Amino acid sequence: GDNPWRAGLTMGLTGILIALYVRSDILLLSSLKVDPATIARYGIIYSLVIAFQIIPTAITNTIFPRLASGSDEQARDLALKGMSLSYLSSALLCAVCFLSPALVFAPFGKAYAQHATQVAPLLLIILPISLSQVAVATLQARNHESLLLRLVVMVAVLNIGLNVVLIPALGVRGAVIATMSGELCAGA
DSSP, X not given: OXXXXXXXXXXXXXXXXXXXXXXXXXXXXXXXTOOHHHHHHHHHHHHHHHHHTHHHHHHXXXXXHXXXXXXXXXXXXXXXXXXXXXXXXXXXXXXXXXXXXXXXXXXXXXXXXXXXXXXXXXXXXXXXXXXXXXXXXXXXXXXXXXXXXXXXXXXXXXXXXXHHHHHHHHTHHHHXXXXXXXXXXXXX
16 A cells, blocks of 8 residues: 555655755865855855746646646646746746846846856756656656655766766866756756
C-alpha cells in the first residue's frame, strides 16, 4: 500500500539533497578564494533566480491537487500545460532582465549593474527550473517520490562534480556552467 510517512521522508531527503547541491557552488567559490565581489554578484543573481521561482511555484501549487486526483491522461495533459505556462512566464522574466538590466539590477546599485554581465547568464537557469518544478510536483502527486529522489541524486552528483572540476579551472564561469548543466539535466 501507499505509505505517506515513507513518501514524506523521501521528499525530505530530496529537499536536503537539493539544498546541498544548490549551494555547493558558493561554498566552493568561497573556499577557492574567488574575488568576494564576484561571489556577491553571483549570489545576488542566484537570489533573483530564487525569487523568480514564485511563478512556477504558484503554478505547481495550483495544479497539484488536480494532478493527484486526475487520471494518468488528465495529469499528463495538466503537467504539459503547467510546464508551458511556467516556462513562458519565466522566459518573459528573463527577457526583461536581459533587455533592461539597469531596471532589474538598480536596487543593487549602479556599480553592480555594470559588472553583472559576467554572471547574468545564471538567470537563464530559471528556464529549466520552470519545467522541473512542475515535473517534481507531478511526480510527487502521482506517488513517484522514490523516482524523484533518484533523479535528484543524479543531478546532485552532476552539479557537484562539475563544480569541483570547473570552478578551479574557470572560476565563477565554471559555477555558471555547472549550475546550468545540473538544472538542464533536472529540467530534461
